[in-house]
Amino acid sequence: MIEFKGVSKTYAGSDRPVVNDLTFNIEDGEICVLVGPSGCGKTTSMRMVNRLIEPTEGEILIDGEPNTSMSGTQLRRKIGYAIQQIGLFPHRTIADNIATVPNLLGWDKGRMKERVDELMDLVGLPADQYRDRYPAELSGGQQQRIGVARALAADPPIMLMDEPFGAVDPITRDRLQNEFLRIQQDIKKTIVFVTHDIDEAIKMGDKIAILKEGGILAQYDTPENVLVNPASEFVQSFVGGDRVLKRLSLTRVGDVDLDPPTANGHDLPRIREEWTLRDALSEIIGAGADRGVVVQNGDGNGASSGTITLNSIREISHGAGAPRG
Numbered sequence: 092m093i094e095f096k097g098v099s100k101t102y103a104g105s106d107r108p109v110v111n112d113l114t115f116n117i118e119d120g121e122i123c124v125l126v127g128p129s130g131c132g133k134t135t136s137m138r139m140v141n142r143l144i145e146p147t148e149g150e151i152l153i154d155g156e157p158n159t160s161m162s163g164t165q166l167r168r169k170i171g172y173a174i175q176q177i178g179l180f181p182h183r184t185i186a187d188n189i190a191t192v193p194n195l196l197g198w199d200k201g202r203m204k205e206r207v208d209e210l211m212d213l214v215g216l217p218a219d220q221y222r223d224r225y226p227a228e229l230s231g232g233q234q235q236r237i238g239v240a241r242a243l244a245a246d247p248p249i250m251l252m253d254e255p256f257g258a259v260d261p262i263t264r265d266r267l268q269n270e271f272l273r274i275q276q277d278i279k280k281t282i283v284f285v286t287h288d289i290d291e292a293i294k295m296g297d298k299i300a301i302l303k304e305g306g307i308l309a310q311y312d313t314p315e316n317v318l319v320n321p322a323s324e325f326v327q328s329f330v331g332g333d334r335v336l337k338r339l340s341l342t343r344v345g346d347v348d349l350d351p352p353t354a355n356g357h358d359l360p361r362i363r364e365e366w367t368l369r370d371a372l373s374e375i376i377g378a379g380a381d382r383g384v385v386v387q388n389g390d391g392n393g394a395s396s397g398t399i400t401l402n403s404i405r406e407i408s409h410g411a412g413a414p415r416g
């Protein structure tokens with residue numbers, strides 16, 4: 092667990108904190124997304140975890156121990172770091188880039204090679220094809236995968252990720268996010284993830300910490316609760332007007348109570364169980380129908396497990412209400 096306890100940061104030469112009295116806990120195996128407008132202190136907050144920046148007040152505990160009591164080597168072993176600018180070394184091969192931290196930790200060559208191959212496989216770039224290339228020979232999306240692999244290299248329990256999928260087009264970004272969520276199901280790291288994009292925060296976060304100007308924590312909650320019960324006008328406007336749609340993108344068709352299969356459903360749109368309600372809504376409306384036939388497997392030809400209607404989607408979306416208090 093990572094615990095922020097009354098953490099503030101005021102940079103030298105300024106009289107105003109950019110991070111102000113942050114107190115919250117990040118549970119093991121969870122992705123906590125720090126999100127908020129530009130300059131609200133997201134990166135500063137994250138970099139205090141691995142002590143690239145020291146707080147002026149308060150402390151950060153990792154598994155109950157203040158991070159100030161840990162050596163540089165201990166912090167590197169415990170905490171991986173992936174950033175938007177990627178920071179791959181241009182004159183080192185992909186394999187050497189990924190092995191940066193194991194190298195610093197003095198791993199032997201065989202163990203390093205094995206780990207590099209395993210990670211390249213994990214992020215979907217076959218080692219025999221890519222290990223000896225240089226960063227400039229990879230696309231932006233491939234470079235970001237390598238950035239993530241490098242951060243994972245020494246198998247740290249904690250990962251800090253600063254806009255790790257920021258510098259690519261929206262489609263590649265969506266793919267990288269999905270891949271990473273799939274990987275996370277297996278590796279279960281404790282992750283601090285910085286983004287300025289609320290949609291990314293809602294998609295990636297088990298919890299979201301919404302910061303506002305001056306580094307003040309506006310709300311810390313699950314994506315669902317942030318959408319349903321925004322704690323203030325600020326959170327409500329930051330989350331945006333299409334909260335109902337965002338909420339629908341949190342729920343999969345397969346997770347809701349369906350109506351029974353219809354007998355004459357040939358003309359109805361096919362809705363896959365793994366789709367989100369938002370995808371289902373768009374497919375049903377696009378087909379000019381009021382319901383769709385839910386099918387079980389990915390190719391759309393599977394057995395029908397039921398019917399989903401516009402009415403039931405509307406009922407589910409009703410939870411998105413006014414701000415609390």
Ligand SMILES: Nc1ncnc2c1ncn2[C@@H]1O[C@H](COP(=O)(O)OP(=O)(O)OP(=O)(O)O)[C@@H](O)[C@H]1O
Nearest residue numbers: 102103109127128129130131132133134135136287
């Ligand atoms: N080394 C520094 N010295 C002085 N001020 C700094 C320093 N680093 C950041 N700041 C200031 O602290 C504030 C918070 O910066 P930070 O990078 O943490 O914000 P952010 O929320 O990550 O922003 P962005 O989304 O734009 O990256 C900003 O006003 C920034 O100008």
